Amino acid sequence: MTEPTPLDVDRIRKDFPILSRTVRGGRPLVYLDSGATSQKPVQVLDAERHFYEHINAAVHRGAHQLAEEATDAYESARHTISAFVGGQPEDLVFTKNATESLNLVTYSFLNATLKAARGLELPEGGEHFVLEPGDEIVITEIEHHANLVPWQELCSKTGATLRWIPLTDDGRLNLSTLDTLINERTKCVSIVHQSNILGTINDVVLIGEHAARVKSLFVVDACQSIPHMPVDVGTLGADLVAWSGHKMLGPTGIGCLWGRSEVLAAMPPFISGGSMIRKVTMEGTTFADPPQRFEAGVPMTAQAVGLAAAADYLTDLGMANVAAHEHALTGYALDGLESIPGVRIIGPRNNVERGGAISFVVDGIHAHDVGQVLDDRGVAVRVGHHCAAPVCQRYGVTATVRASFGVYNGFDDVDSLVAAVKDAKQFFGVTD
Amino acid sequence: MRLDQMYQEVILDHYKNPHGKGLVEPFDSQVHHVNPTCGDEITLRVKLSGAAGSQVVESVSFDSQGCSISQASASVLHDQVEGVSLDQAFLTLDEFSSLMKSATAEVTLDEELLGDAIAFEGVAQYPARIKCALLAWMAFKDAAVQATSAAQPAGDE
Numbered sequence: 316m317t318e319p320t321p322l323d324v325d326r327i328r329k330d331f332p333i334l335s336r337t338v339r340g341g342r343p344l345v346y347l348d349s350g351a352t353s354q355k356p357v358q359v360l361d362a363e364r365h366f367y368e369h370i371n372a373a374v375h376r377g378a379h380q381l382a383e384e385a386t387d388a389y390e391s392a393r394h395t396i397s398a399f400v401g402g403q404p405e406d407l408v409f410t411k412n413a414t415e416s417l418n419l420v421t422y423s424f425l426n427a428t429l430k431a432a433r434g435l436e437l438p439e440g441g442e443h444f445v446l447e448p449g450d451e452i453v454i455t456e457i458e459h460h461a462n463l464v465p466w467q468e469l470c471s472k473t474g475a476t477l478r479w480i481p482l483t484d485d486g487r488l489n490l491s492t493l494d495t496l497i498n499e500r501t502k503c504v505s506i507v508h509q510s511n512i513l514g515t516i517n518d519v520v521l522i523g524e525h526a527a528r529v530k531s532l533f534v535v536d537a538c539q540s541i542p543h544m545p546v547d548v549g550t551l552g553a554d555l556v557a558w559s560g561h562k563m564l565g566p567t568g569i570g571c572l573w574g575r576s577e578v579l580a581a582m583p584p585f586i587s588g589g590s591m592i593r594k595v596t597m598e599g600t601t602f603a604d605p606p607q608r609f610e611a612g613v614p615m616t617a618q619a620v621g622l623a624a625a626a627d628y629l630t631d632l633g634m635a636n637v638a639a640h641e642h643a644l645t646g647y648a649l650d651g652l653e654s655i656p657g658v659r660i661i662g663p664r665n666n667v668e669r670g671g672a673i674s675f676v677v678d679g680i681h682a683h684d685v686g687q688v689l690d691d692r693g694v695a696v697r698v699g700h701h702c703a704a705p706v707c708q709r710y711g712v713t714a715t716v717r718a719s720f721g722v723y724n725g726f727d728d729v730d731s732l733v734a735a736v737k738d739a740k741q742f743f744g745v746t747d
Numbered sequence: 748m749r750l751d752q753m754y755q756e757v758i759l760d761h762y763k764n765p766h767g768k769g770l771v772e773p774f775d776s777q778v779h780h781v782n783p784t785c786g787d788e789i790t791l792r793v794k795l796s797g798a799a800g801s802q803v804v805e806s807v808s809f810d811s812q813g814c815s816i817s818q819a820s821a822s823v824l825h826d827q828v829e830g831v832s833l834d835q836a837f838l839t840l841d842e843f844s845s846l847m848k849s850a851t852a853e854v855t856l857d858e859e860l861l862g863d864a865i866a867f868e869g870v871a872q873y874p875a876r877i878k879c880a881l882l883a884w885m886a887f888k889d890a891a892v893q894a895t896s897a898a899q900p901a902g903d904e
């Protein structure tokens with residue numbers, strides 16, 4: 316392995332116009348909320364604008380030149396984005412966001428189950444998606460609501476049982492009961508790669524091995540990993556991988572679901588309508604092969620083009636360099652925050668197998684109030700339960716402050732964060 | 748500085764020494780409200796007295812978890828509505844709702860009715876915090892409505 320090259324943060328920042336604006340009466344913006352959504356470089360904005368100015372047409376429809384070029388732009392974006400994660404274009408489905416990608420999976424289970432109950436034909440291999448009471452789905456206690464609520468819904472509709480891998484006190488998955496949790500009743504295991512609230516990086520490969528041993532489907536929510544570290548879908552051991560474009564410097568309105576070819580082929584469609592069909596008569600319809608089977612209607616074309624530009628941008632920086640940079644920032648921030656009396660990190664304290672999302676609470680000040688003072692200093696963080704309410708319950712807090720990093724953050728941003736947390740303590744008169 | 752406009756001294760005082768905190772007996776109705784975006788919670792009890800049409804808010808008590816704004820707001824609510832007629836309590840609630848819209852709409856306010864609640868004017872400048880300020884008031888509205896319908900003669904349901 317070659318040594319990572321340090322990121323030139325000053326140069327990178329010039330690519331992100333929004334970072335030069337001020338907030339709250341002239342304060343420079345210190346953006347530490349990339350876990351919620353990342354900012355976008357001009358390269359992404361230009362790609363979208365160029366598409367609309369020169370190419371725009373509805374893809375996979377019509378035979379005029381623009382329609383051909385638009386289809387080409389859309390499919391070549393699929394190439395770029397699948398290559399970015401080490402996959403093949405025909406295995407990449409575009410969705411609205413990671414939430415929709417995960418619902419696509421849970422609805423494949425539901426639709427297969429409903430169809431089987433009526434004796435309807437399923438795609439080849441579709442029986443793996445048929446659930447019965449007594450079947451089990453395994454998730455973890457650390458999931459974002461997007462990888463929790465859809466499974467709860469699925470279980471309540473099918474009679475399957477939802478089980479979860481618990482958390483340890485220091486914010487890691489407790490894998491000691493994995494052997495019994497994942498068993499021959501397990502039909503699907505779905506886990507987050509990197510936690511959006513605690514920053515924990517989970518041992519996806521190990522959990523995937525357990526899933527494979529019992530022939531369970533294995534789904535990975537890679538929303539917080541693909542934007543921040545090198546991820547190769549082929550070596551994760553996953554059958555399906557979901558993520559969002561907007562957290563990886565791309566536009567909102569586009570998400571991805573990568574799947575192994577035979578797994579996607581076995582899934583019945585989720586949203587139906589135009590573009591996803593093979594043959595339609597008044598009596599019935601047959602469906603296209605993946606990925607088209609899962610892309611009903613006119614897709615988000617400019618967003619796909621923008622996301623491809625984002626993937627190119629990250630590739631140019633080098634994902635190993637991005638990961639090394641964010642790792643260094645995380646270590647520096649953990650040290651800085653922990654040096655403040657009364658600050659408690661919620662999640663792993665040691666900077667090992669942990670990414671750049673740091674949740675913390677300040678004794679005597681509610682997270683909202685901390686966030687308000689930070690906001691007043693121009694420091695944008697997220698406060699609340701971060702769509703992972705059970706994690707807050709697990710650690711006995713109603714809300715946390717979360718700082719999360721992106722390629723454009725430097726050590727000076729961490730200094731601003733630490734200084735603003737000290738200001739918050741002073742403002743609310745919390746003494747050490 | 749804008750922060751000081753939001754966290755006025757009155758608000759911080761109510762936050763540090765809340766009035767009406769701790770659930771009391773007896774009560775006519777109890778409600779539990781949460782702010783789904785941040786997880787703040789309040790349990791609030793209301794006791795009414797007097798004949799239908801001229802009821803008085805005999806007591807308002809609460810137990811809650813949350814930020815300074817939501818805590819202080821519950822305390823101020825207690826001060827403004829406990830011991831007044833139900834009609835006045837609802838008028839005060841309307842005034843407080845208007846106050847929360849004052850950043851984007853032209854409103855005329857009855858400062859008499861609002862009392863300390865006028866200190867929340869700065870909060871109205873921060874859309875993300877308006878829900879914090881409203882949490883206790885919306886819980887009160889819910890509880891008061893339940894208490895009045897509970898007091899209706901049977902057969903009215």
Ligand SMILES: Cc1ncc(COP(=O)(O)O)c(C=O)c1O
Nearest residue numbers: 412413414459461511536538559
């Ligand atoms: C780990 C994780 N999973 C899923 C999601 C859902 O992503 P989206 O809201 O883009 O659908 C998020 C977003 O916050 C996330 O962090």
